[in-house]
Amino acid sequence: MMQKKKVxxxxxxxxxxxxxxxMSTEMVYPIIPLFLTASLGATPAIVGMIEGIAESIASLLKVFSGxxxxxxxxxxxxxxxxxxxxVIYKLILLCASSWTGVLAARVVDxxxxxxxxxxxxxxVAQSSEQGKLGGSFGLHKMLDMAGSSIGAFLAFLFVAKNMQYRTAFLWSIIPGVIGILLIPLVREERDTAQKNEKLSFRGLKLDNKLKLYLGVIFLFCLGNSSNTFLLLKAKSRGFTSSQVMLLYLIFNLSAAILAIPSGKLSDRxxxxxxxxxxxxxxxLVYLGFALLTSKTGILLLFVAYGAYTAFISGAERAFIAEASPKEFKGTVLGLYGMLxxxxxxxxxxVAGxxxxxxxxxxxFWFGGILGLLSAVAVAVILGYGRKAPKEAEI
Incomplete structure (x- = not known):
């Protein structure tokens, strides 16, 4: 285990x-549905197909990279x-002249x-102190969402000042390059275990609670469509394009503010x-998007959606890392991402x-109902309010 300061x-x-x-990605992500529908003539069904294809390719890679x-x-x-x-994603977006070009860019991203x-x-799990895994993931998520917030604010400025979408794509490359240049400074612990030359998942011995939880995640995700639909919904409720950017910024700020406290509370x-x-x-948020029509109501829903993101991201990854075999934490986290x-x-x-x-x-009716069912299922599987035993040293 690394020393505390190094951790x-x-x-x-x-x-x-x-x-x-x-920051780089969110400078363009909330603009993408507007770019597709307003500039390239794509329908919501095409938007959903683009997101679905791109995410499915990514999901299949997560377990193998882990x-x-x-x-x-x-x-x-x-x-x-x-x-x-x-960075390559933004370069392709710069050249995209149809929705198929955007699809290619999203697949790369x-x-x-x-x-x-x-x-x-x-x-992150490897670098965490024992008993503070939720806080570690919460800290990472806070910084992650802080970057998203800055990116969303910059996206708002681009739209509010009526700048061309491709201008935003070009400027977004700069913070992406800065982030990549920081990676060599990150330390990775290496052990002396011998490599397995053959790819095999036979060593994955997951307990039944973790298997059931992963099953619930898959059920939940069947109703958890891309965030682009939230932005399109806000647009259909009468928000201007620049106001939609601000709503997305509010969501990111809410998630960033609550990420560390929620992660620490899950540790405690x-x-x-x-x-x-x-x-x-x-x-409740998804049901709210189906029921509420007032702008104030939609604004509050974006705040609450940020709270959901903060609550789930740190605690869920911490639980999965704790419940995974020590030598295969990345693999199981990849399996989680794949599902x-x-x-x-x-x-x-389906949403499109x-x-x-x-x-x-x-x-939103469909996603809301699945969300409530998932809450009940998680409470049954984990035992609501029951504190899990502390993880063994990573």
Missing amino acids: LSNIILIGLVSLFVD YIGDVYHNKKKLTFAGYSAS RTGKGIRTAPRDAL FGRSAILVPGYLIYG QGIGLLLSSA VMWDKINSDAP
Whole structure:
């Protein structure tokens, strides 16, 4: 285990990488649905298909990159490669003249995410002090969402000042490059275990509670469509394009502010004490998007959606890392990401069809109901309010 100061500095470094790269990504992400629908003539169904295809490709890579990072102890190299794809993504966006070009760009971006996410999360887990895993993931998420907030604010400025979308794409490259240049400073612990030359998952012996939890995540993600639908919904409720950017900024700020407290609370009171309310908030937020029409109501829903993100992200990754075999934490975190991505593929495609064929409320009714069911299932599996035993040393 790293010394305390080195632990904290390593987690902060990983967080700063995420901050700059997410700043870069969020400078363009909330603009993408507007760019697709306003400039390229894409329908919500096409938007959903683009997000679904991109996320599904990324999801299939997460488990393999997590496993390779565990076995070959090259988590930092995989993290570097994955984050580098973020810059290539912006370059492709600059050249995109149709929705297929945006699809190609999103596939590159999500492929990078698929490569980097599990090894990066494993680095955070590896760098954490015993008993403070939730706080470590919370700190990382706070820096991650702080970068997203800055990026969302810059996206708002670009839209508010009527700058061309491609101008935002060009400027977004700068923070992405800064984030990538920080990665060599991150430390990775290496052990002397011999490499497994053959890719095999036979060593994964997951307990039944973790298996059930992963099953609930997949069920939940079937209704957890891309955030682009939240932005399109706000637009349909009468918000201007620049106001939509501000709503997205508010969501990111809410998540950033609550990330560390929620992670620390999960360390103190148990993961379920944070996860169950998190899924409950999600369900109510999605139902709110179907029911509420006032601008004040929509604003509050974006704040609450940030709270859901903060509650889930740190506590969930901490629980999965704790419940995973010591030598395969990255692999199981990758499996977790893969299930999320497959669910997002299906949910985004279904949401787009529901929006076009039924009405714009249908995807939110579906997601809200699945969110409430997931909250009940997590409470049953983990035992609501029951504090899990402390993790063995990572």
